[in-house]
Amino acid sequence: MTPERRQPVECEFMPDDYFSRLDPTCLFENDQPLEIDLGCGDGSFLIAMAKQFPDRNFLGVERLLGRVKKVCRKAHNEGLSNCKVLRLESKYVIEWLFPENSIDRLHLLCPDPWPKARHHKNRLVQQGFLQALYKALKPGGEFCFKTDHPEYFEWVAEQMQKFKKFEQLDWPEDAFFYPKTDFQIQWEAEGKVVERARFRKPE
Numbered sequence: 388m389t390p391e392r393r394q395p396v397e398c399e400f401m402p403d404d405y406f407s408r409l410d411p412t413c414l415f416e417n418d419q420p421l422e423i424d425l426g427c428g429d430g431s432f433l434i435a436m437a438k439q440f441p442d443r444n445f446l447g448v449e450r451l452l453g454r455v456k457k458v459c460r461k462a463h464n465e466g467l468s469n470c471k472v473l474r475l476e477s478k479y480v481i482e483w484l485f486p487e488n489s490i491d492r493l494h495l496l497c498p499d500p501w502p503k504a505r506h507h508k509n510r511l512v513q514q515g516f517l518q519a520l521y522k523a524l525k526p527g528g529e530f531c532f533k534t535d536h537p538e539y540f541e542w543v544a545e546q547m548q549k550f551k552k553f554e555q556l557d558w559p560e561d562a563f564f565y566p567k568t569d570f571q572i573q574w575e576a577e578g579k580v581v582e583r584a585r586f587r588k589p590e
């Protein structure tokens with residue numbers, strides 16, 4: 388017997404088919420630029436961005452159902468038509484769901500750093516992920532990364548150097564609207580430094 392499919396909550400995006408590439412215009416039924424927040428957590432960044440930029444679309448990706456429902460509730464209560472959440476695994480979304488040249492900006496903010504050497508293989512930023520991201524970003528598309536974990540920051544710099552195809556952009560403090568995430572606020576309150584790096588797929 389096929390198990391019954393859970394019905395999506397308001398502002399939740401559930402693909403009809405998880406095994407085919409998405410038509411990104413089905414997501415929001417318009418062709419505004421698309422930004423994705425991988426591992427959006429409680430969604431404070433996603434919601435603030437969607438409120439600030441009504442002429443862009445925002446998709447949060449999160450694997451925990453409780454968090455997905457919470458962010459969807461916030462987006463619905465705010466009346467945001469440019470914000471949705473997808474409950475799925477981040478790497479799968481970039482590698483298998485989004486077609487080539489479909490994403491304008493990807494945010495990866497305070498992801499799990501997997502500090503133990505034997506767990507480094509679980510880090511999201513690896514050559515395979517970068518290859519998939521490079522394909523999925525539009526020419527000129529950006530990848531914004533933040534972490535409180537200095538060794539993961541170094542790791543990403545090394546992965547980027549090895550991959551070669553992205554160019555690094557300056558990212559001075561307050562260069563543009565970019566709210567702090569819940570985790571950044573929490574880490575900074577504990578005295579930790581959150582580092583950031585910004586990359587671009589050349590035109």
Ligand SMILES: C[S@@+](CC[C@H](N)C(=O)[O-])C[C@H]1O[C@@H](n2cnc3c(N)ncnc32)[C@H](O)[C@@H]1O
Binds near residue numbers: 425427448495
């Ligand atoms: C450390 S929290 C950071 C949340 C948010 N970006 C912030 O900065 O406040 C990492 C989030 O990513 C989610 N996450 C971790 N691994 C994931 C994966 N493979 N796919 C989707 N979400 C994931 C976790 O459930 C969690 O909500």
